[in-house]
Amino acid sequence: MKILVVEDNSELITIINAYLTREGFVCERAINLRSARDKLYAFAYDVVLLDLNLPDGDGLTLLDLIKTNWPNMGVLIVSAKNALDDRLKGLDMGADDYLPKPFHMAELNARIKAIYRRRHQQGDVNLVFKEISMSIDSREVFVQNKLIELTQKEFDLLHYFVVNKNRLLTKQTIAEHLWGDYMDMVDSFDFVYQHIKNLRKKIAEAGGQDYISTLYGSGYKMKE
């Protein structure tokens, strides 16, 4: 998967690139509108990560350009402009998703993959992790071809783990992914624990292996 990161802060680009490269993505960087336009005309990308505040203009103009010329390109707006309107405007103009700064890399990873999947895979998408198979659209999970009943949150949790396999996910990252701003961090940590416990139990009951390991008492990792 090829990604163009349009962001004026070179340090942040480096961090994002480092993370996404390890995920196996090919990343290119553009630090302003002009170089982003040059790159877009020269190469094809699957997903564009777009910061709205750029030194030479509003990122929304680039969004407009992409939607006109390359309608199949996915766009994820990453903005520090906490303006409530920007989110709506961006999504109205055809952006696939909106991620406010600051964000966790795992969250960014999950969102990029979701965009890519929506855009490039037709029909029901299956995510496979060892003997676990997830059907994204119908929200069904099979362990060794046996359907298991998961709650909505458990499904989202498993999905998050599968997308971020082999990564350490802290309770905070997971809580933010599952509940967003609705919950207090401390309160929600107990839920994360509860949900993971239930999820492990359900997978184990269906004969699956327990791939989720607790690390240092504060995070989890789904290891292959």
Next chain:
Amino acid sequence: MNLITRFTILFIIVSAIVFVVGGMISYKVIAKEIKSEERRFLMTRYQGLLEYLQRHQVEGFTRNKTSVQLVPMETPLHPPSFSDTLIVNEHYQHPENQIKLYSVAEVNGRRYRIVQYDLIVESDDIIHSVTKSMLITFFILLGSLAFIAILISYYMFAPFRVLLSKIQKFSLKDPEPIDLSETNIKEFNHLNHFLMEMTSKMITDYQSLKEFTENASHELQTPIAIIQGKLDNLLDEMNLTSEQVSTIISMQNTVNRLSKLTSSLSLLTKIDNHEFNQVEALDLSKMINELLPEYDELISLKEIKLEWEVTDQVSIVAYKVLLQILLTNLINNAIRHNIESGRLVIQLTANYLRIRNSGDDLDVAPLLFFERFKKSNQGSNSLGLGLAIVKKICEIYSFTPDYQMEKGEHILTITF
């Protein structure tokens, strides 16, 4: 009371005093003048009488307010002297105030006692006419004063009124400072120039403040995102010790708080700057009913008993996102500060939204929690901005927020 009225009233009071004093002075002057004139007149008659007595020898007579009487030579001479006396009028049987001249004079070797009277102008009459003329003058003055006041307030104060209405209409959000035309009054020109300079300064200050808050939010979130990202990458490193990981995680939590703090403060400023002007009629009942399921897990984990009485179709005109923030802040608080197996009651009527929850007693007045950074437990995890944001949102939509403690229950009411 406006300036002109106040001015006029003051002027009337002062001129009334001046007129009273002036009236008294006029009375004195006129009375004195009349008196000396009367005496002069009597003296002239007296001289005429003496001339008559020189030419004619008479025994005495009384006629025409003059009485002449022959007296013995021993009677001492008396120069003419004046006194006031009451004489009963023969026709009307009515006492009249008269001036009396008395003298004993020697003419042609005979002595006469001479008494002459004359009618005088009574002081009542003088007072009466002075008062009358003063009053007439006073009313003429009042009339002219009213005329001048109207003239001043309509013509000379016209630029001032223009200025006032422009100041009233002035809004910091207008990019243009107050524009005032030149007038032919120096003081108003000074005032206009001063106001034009002041408003343009205010506008630039406000703009830069606004830009600052907008930028602060953006500029702070990017470094925070960098820290966040670096910490995430660090967590991915192999061979970390358990202490290192927990340090990184606690740093992440702190960074998270920092980010929320920044965005909450910037939200407060944005509400203050009236940046959320778009409003629509919102079904508050529907919003609450949709929001509550989000809290199911939290409520069941704390084993809180949730009761709600939501009247259908309560409509509120507001900006949707702000109303959502208001609701989530209130419900978050009611759950966060609740006790295990506590109680949470959400009541919505057409007039108010009331959220009651069990919780610990407060050691400060509940209303203080609407201030920024006020927390019952300063060490707690909450930012202390939730209720400040609630209050600010209430302010712009003219809702009244209230917070009471009653029998171990926290009662938060928003009256629409």
